[in-house]
Amino acid sequence: MTADGSDGGVAASADALAAPGGGPTPLSRAFTLGPPLPELAGHPELADAHKGWVDVEAAGPGGGGLEQRVAGLVVKILRRHPEYRQQRELLAQLTRVVDALAKRCDELERRLRLLHDETAEVADVLSEDLTRLSALAALRRDASAPDA
Amino acid sequence: MPRFAVLDECWGHPDSERAFVARTVAGALACHGAVDVVTPGPPSPPQPDGAFRLISVGNPSAAGASWPVVADGALPPERYDGVLVVGGAPAYPAELAGRLTTGLVATLYVGGANSPTGDSDPMSSPVLRVDGGHRDPAHHDVGFFVSVNPTARTAPLGGIGCTDYILVLGGHAPAPATPAHDPARLPAAARWLIARFPRRFVLTVVDGGVTVWRDRSPHGWFGVGTRMDLWRLMAFARVTVDPLPGPVVARECIESLMFGTPVVVPGVGAALSHAAAGGATYRHVAALLDEVDGVSDPVRRAALASSGQAYATDRYGSPRHLVDAIGAVFGLPA
Numbered sequence: 001m002t003a004d005g006s007d008g009g010v011a012a013s014a015d016a017l018a019a020p021g022g023g024p025t026p027l028s029r030a031f032t033l034g035p036p037l038p039e040l041a042g043h044p045e046l047a048d049a050h051k052g053w054v055d056v057e058a059a060g061p062g063g064g065g066l067e068q069r070v071a072g073l074v075v076k077i078l079r080r081h082p083e084y085r086q087q088r089e090l091l092a093q094l095t096r097v098v099d100a101l102a103k104r105c106d107e108l109e110r111r112l113r114l115l116h117d118e119t120a121e122v123a124d125v126l127s128e129d130l131t132r133l134s135a136l137a138a139l140r141r142d143a144s145a146p147d148a
Numbered sequence: 149m150p151r152f153a154v155l156d157e158c159w160g161h162p163d164s165e166r167a168f169v170a171r172t173v174a175g176a177l178a179c180h181g182a183v184d185v186v187t188p189g190p191p192s193p194p195q196p197d198g199a200f201r202l203i204s205v206g207n208p209s210a211a212g213a214s215w216p217v218v219a220d221g222a223l224p225p226e227r228y229d230g231v232l233v234v235g236g237a238p239a240y241p242a243e244l245a246g247r248l249t250t251g252l253v254a255t256l257y258v259g260g261a262n263s264p265t266g267d268s269d270p271m272s273s274p275v276l277r278v279d280g281g282h283r284d285p286a287h288h289d290v291g292f293f294v295s296v297n298p299t300a301r302t303a304p305l306g307g308i309g310c311t312d313y314i315l316v317l318g319g320h321a322p323a324p325a326t327p328a329h330d331p332a333r334l335p336a337a338a339r340w341l342i343a344r345f346p347r348r349f350v351l352t353v354v355d356g357g358v359t360v361w362r363d364r365s366p367h368g369w370f371g372v373g374t375r376m377d378l379w380r381l382m383a384f385a386r387v388t389v390d391p392l393p394g395p396v397v398a399r400e401c402i403e404s405l406m407f408g409t410p411v412v413v414p415g416v417g418a419a420l421s422h423a424a425a426g427g428a429t430y431r432h433v434a435a436l437l438d439e440v441d442g443v444s445d446p447v448r449r450a451a452l453a454s455s456g457q458a459y460a461t462d463r464y465g466s467p468r469h470l471v472d473a474i475g476a477v478f479g480l481p482a
Binding site for chain 1: 335344345365416436
């Protein structure tokens with residue numbers, strides 16, 4: 001029951017129960033995961049990244065002015081360049097990867113919470129059962145003691 | 149106005165239930181007349197102490213003695229209409245009491261070795277008794293009075309974030325100057341309960357603070373600065389466990405019952421009758437765990453809460469009863 005594997009070295013009597021120390025050792029830190037993390041899917045920063053990619057893919061500058069028509073022409077030419085297409089493809093891929101990672105993080109968070117809950121349940125059941133058994137063992141030990 | 153002297157060698161001890169009892173009874177006596185409290189201590193002019201006048205008559209003159217040999221000059225010149233000695237044998241200051249009054253000298257027994265039954269069990273006296281002294285050797289069971297603030301029921305203690313918990317009181321060991329959270333200072337009963345009921349909230353009150361436990365681990369620590377804080381904790385508990393109840397009246401058990409919270413206590417001493425009315429007792433750890441589990445049953449808990457509250461209120465809820473009973477010992481009209 002304790003860190004050293006003993007039952008705490010306590011007698012089962014009421015007097016011993018009033019004394020400080022003895023008995024099963026409690027954990028030193030809170031057994032908790034803390035508040036749930038916000039989901040990454042739909043997170044504002046992720047949404048901004050998606051929007052940025054859409055803007056990149058959108059049509060280039062247009063309009064009636066000479067300067068804007070020239071700029072639009074340059075962009076069209078650049079977009080046909082193999083290296084530029086390669087970078088656009090890479091950017092699209094990265095966006096998809098970030099999206100997948102966000103979903104994976106959310107799934108890991110869900111699984112971690114589930115694991116925590118299951119661990120807590122196992123620990124609680126074990127603690128209940130072991131404490132009951134230890135109490136009975138302490139009682140029997142006291143009853144069989146020579147001066148009992 | 150009648151004048152009385154109360155002789156008490158432990159007056160004002162902050163961690164002593166005996167001192168609390170003496171002060172309450174002296175307060176009841178003060179409803180009938182002026183009360184001077186005579187106590188060992190460095191001689192000094194009389195000091196006001198609430199409703200009383202505190203007179204220190206010198207430090208004990210011999211090793212092991214509770215009272216000094218008091219010079220006449222250290223005593224007030226007037227004679228009292230009666231003297232109440234707190235404690236009784238073996239440190240009974242009969243000679244001193246005789247010099248203070250020609251009237252009645254009564255002894256307030258506060259349990260333990262001073263019990264009029266002579267029982268040496270330090271937790272054997274479930275009620276206060278007053279020996280009527282020389283004129284009236286009969287024992288008078290004067291009962292006692294315990295007050296709680298019922299508004300403690302209106303809101304739980306801020307910060308703890310739970311109700312319907314198991315409340316474990318940490319005993320009456322002197323607390324450190326600074327409140328602290330130290331699991332090593334938990335009574336063994338608290339550690340057993342934390343381990344046995346990991347799925348319930350267990351609150352332990354030790355060293356001026358309350359720790360919230362769940363899953364066998366600490367989830368927060370908050371200071372308990374006032375009696376009202378403790379009453380709030382009791383009022384919202386499922387059960388109060390007091391492994392070391394007060395030896396004279398088990399004050400915290402009475403207070404818990406007044407809030408309708410059953411108590412689980414060791415099966416000896418002053419708390420025994422309280423538990424019989426509204427709780428359960430244990431003599432070993434297995435019984436402690438079983439009884440706390442049993443008292444948590446809603447039907448049984450409701451029955452114990454009702455009977456315990458009625459018992460505590462009837463027996464300890466009337467200051468008038470204590471005032472009249474003390475007055476009757478000294479032959480004063482109600």
